[in-house]
Amino acid sequence: MSDPAAVIRRLVAVFSADVEGYSRLMGADEVGTLKGLTERRAILDRLIGEYRGRIANTAGDSVLAEFGSAVEAVQCAVDAQTALAEANAGLATDRRINFRIGVHIGDVMVRAGDLFGDGVNIAARLQSIANPGAVCISEATYDQVRKVLPMTFADLGVQQVKNIQEPVRVYQVGAPSESREAAPARVAEIESPPPLPDKPSIAVLPFQNMSGDPQQEYFADGVVEDITTALSRFKSLFVIARNSSFSYKGKSPDIRQVGRDLGVRYVLEGSVRRAGSRLRITGQLIDTSTGAHLWADRFDGALEDVFELQDKVTEKVVTALAPRLEQAEIDRSKHKAAGNLSAYDCYLRSLPHLQYPSKQSLEEAMPLLRHAVELDPEFAAAYGLIAQCYAHRRGWGHVPDADEKAEVAHLARIVLRTGEDDAAALGSTSWAVAYILRDLSHAQSLVDRALAMNPNLAHAWRTSGWINLWSGNPAVAVEHLTRAMRHDPLHGCHDSSMRNGMAHALFFLDKYDEAMAWAESVLRENPNGHATLRIFAASAGVAKMTGTACEMGARLRAIDPEFRVSRLASYLGPYQKPEFVEKYAQGLRLAGLPE
Structure with a gap:
């Protein structure tokens, strides 16, 4: 007869899952939370069994299991999060039961069926690092699964975890492949796989x-x-x-x-x-x-x-x-997007040039769009993109003259006449009306109409975010930029306009660490981004991070030696609150930039 107190050791893949905010959920609705937890435990238990895992320790809102295969443990974790997200669909955000999951390969002690040791502790710490609905794994696990599973992994860098002497390199499973370079934990949330919406x-x-x-x-x-x-x-x-x-x-x-x-x-x-x-x-x-x-x-x-x-x-x-x-x-x-196929061909050929616009790509896109409207004078979407091209030009420092402003106003009138039911055309035009004509109320009405017709239009949510920022509503800006990224989860999280918008909005909400995190994510891909360096320097300056502020200020001066705080307004959009511009300017002064 085996001794129940006997301890054996073995190398396993440890799976640790825990409910986020369990005490809060119980305090709000004890009966409903227990019922929901029982349903989700049934999902977890079933999947762990299907992937040949063994449940060891449980404590109400947490589950600890062992697997003989790291591949099966990670696949189980990802499938579990997908199934759990489906179970949450349709529930109010504050009623959802979200799990964090961590997986680690390590040596464990087994006594009476329960697991103990550093292998268990590390899996638990990985679970605590994960965002709700996400899976984090250790480097040892990553080495075993990265060439086997058709998944992407975001390197969250080396983390010092509680009660573990050696730091652990952590990877988040399922993040966009573009994010594989090391990313600070504070921006991990924007790279998390999104949950399923509550509608098809x-x-x-x-x-x-x-x-x-x-x-x-x-x-x-x-x-x-x-x-x-x-x-x-x-x-x-x-x-x-x-x-x-x-x-x-x-x-x-x-x-x-x-x-x-x-x-x-x-x-x-x-x-x-x-x-x-x-x-x-x-x-x-x-x-x-x-x-x-x-x-x-x-x-x-x-x-x-x-x-x-x-x-x-x-x-x-x-x-x-x-x-x-x-x-x-x-x-x-x-x-019908266009009644004339030749015009439609021109419109289609312009789109790749506008996905990542540059001075050269605009020079190639605008003639195509102008030819499209020559062939089809009622082509609202093409007019809207022409107006958007003018806004892109201003973003790179081109100051529009009176004729160009008049042209944008003319284009906006054409779009209103030909595209009153074309959400894409209205959304594109609203950006130019805000940025070139500085008419925020008109721009807001255009983008609101676009979103009323098409609530899935990512670029319209992005534009609405910036318009609200310029109008002095940074909290609404954050909400709308978040919506934009949700509708465009792979490109949106790498769209510098969206991320710069988030950095600026959070700066005006006094959330300087978060503002710097968003700016940092842009600078990893574009180290010389003018707007990004500005907002990073200003955020660090107001946060009294003098060394970081001065470093960003120096980088800004290196790419723009003529920059002066007194010229800040010429670089910015149409901010309606002078106190916002002054706060921005004060942050730059604290970063050591000249008046």
């Missing part, structure tokens, strides 16, 4: 160009752009922005991982074949939680019927996702 959610992945002609790549991309836009008009759907979806272009990703990365339940993928005057579009809708194909279909027609074919694909997707949607809403999705 979808991403349209880049369609494969089957034409055999690389020059037709833009046409396949344009079909996806229009299907995404059409789906976005349905307020009952949560649609991921084109920029994030196109992060998978040229790749063959695991659809379940796409669902986890983007926080969506469904993915639409397909192909486009353009041969002469004929066009074929194929599409298939996939449930990311199971990998099951919900439907697949093929649509053939003449090239001039491209919009009708796109509408058919869109209608099929909507019917599969939300069968109770009114037919009237399906009809509304059948809006």
